Amino acid sequence: LSEFDLIRTHFRGVGPLRPDVALGVGDDCALLRVPSGLELAVSIDTLVCGVHFLPDCEPEALGHKCLAVGLSDLAAMGAEPAWATLALTLPRRDEAWLHAFAQGFSSLAADHGVALVGGDTTRGPLSITVQVHGLVPQGQGVRRSGARPGQLVCVSGTLGDAGLALLRLPARDSAAEHLRVRLERPQPRVALGMALRGVATAMIDLSDGLAADLGHILEASGVGAEIRLAELPLGSDVAEYVARTGDWSVPVAAGDDYELCFTLPPERSSVLGGLARRSGCAVRVVGEVTRGTGLRCLLPDGALWAPVETGYNHFPGAG
Ligand SMILES: [Mg+2]
Secondary structure (H helix, E strand, O other): OOHHHHHHHHHOOOOOOOOOEEEOOOOOOOEEOOOOOEEEEEEEEEEEEOOOEOOOOOHHHHHHHHHHHHHHHHHHHOOEEEEEEEEEEEOOOOHHHHHHHHHHHHHHHHHOOOEEEEEEEEEOOOEEEEEEEEEEEOOOOOOOOOOOOOOEEEEEOOOOHHHHHHHHHHHOOHHHHHHHHHHHOOOOOHHHHHHOOOOOOEEEEOOOOHHHHHHHHHHHHOOEEEEEHHHOOOOHHHHHHHHHHOOOHHHHHOOOOOOEEEEEOHHHHHHHHHHHHHHOOOEEEEEEEEOOOEEEEEOOOOOEOOOOOOOOOOOOOOO
């Protein structure tokens, strides 16, 4: 099989037929139509074997995750997913691997109406790059810079499940197998993100952990925040882990949750219940935006939690 055949065999017709795709996979470029009045939201992510996923990760789960992380970025902007492109670096041609990978990718693409409109394949250590394209009404993209003192800090879903999976799975802890789904098949909060347009004043998705990612909102907005750790939404495994070890770093600083963190004025908090119901995703108020800078996390007894480290740093020491 040539590279062209490989793309045609596994990646043609991934996702729905969209009328805004004038030309998809198979030419020098895709030709895409951005409707007037909408802005294009674009984001790119690379996943490297051994860095972003465990070497024993199923190819089908990997196909899901590499698109999910991109869709999570679109969700954090309030954008509606439209198109994706995919660059695959593979150590060898493996038809069964490619078939399973394409299945995972296609299934999530279909769920969110995303058409795969282009791709590239090369030989080398396993690495996957996905660029996603979404649409958002002009001026309505939710940026990181709109948080103001007195506003509420909210998060969706539960925190720390993926981090706990990363902690336990390498030790072959079979009791942690059910956490694997949260690590390897995150559900991007697209419906919630779109519903928060015009409601959230700032938003980000939690890829590197609450402390690091909320930190990006605080820096971009020129504010601080106070989080009450007792308010964090935790699944039963993480709650048990924290109760037993006193280690809050799993829900606060571990990455890969792909939940949304956002701020909104307190007078808008009455809409949260309805938004959560309509988008099928729980939302919890966990703290407030404050004057000043930096994040303060209060332990259940009111003492200040001192983080060991915040988030995953790909280039330690590089500032
Ligand atoms: Mg992001």
